Amino acid sequence: MTKKVIQDGKKLAYPKLKALFDVLFLIGVVLLLIKLGTLLLNRITPLDITLIGGKLIWNIGPLALMIAAGIGSGILKDKYRED
Numbered sequence: 001m002t003k004k005v006i007q008d009g010k011k012l013a014y015p016k017l018k019a020l021f022d023v024l025f026l027i028g029v030v031l032l033l034i035k036l037g038t039l040l041l042n043r044i045t046p047l048d049i050t051l052i053g054g055k056l057i058w059n060i061g062p063l064a065l066m067i068a069a070g071i072g073s074g075i076l077k078d079k080y081r082e083d
Helices: 002-010 015-044 055-076
Strands: none
Touching: 015 055
């Protein structure tokens, strides 16, 4: 099973583009964790940390990145090179 996954990974049609989508997904996750961490710190401590940028970026941005990257990665994972 592991060997098949490795072989399939080597035969991807667009490996760099899939890697880009995976990185965008991780960036979305990191941004979401930063937002949640900031909200938590503001609630439990007297700190008033504000995030640079608008609320739209921090509220919608991570979700949009994760959805777009997930869809793109899902589409590309089933496209293999023609031998």
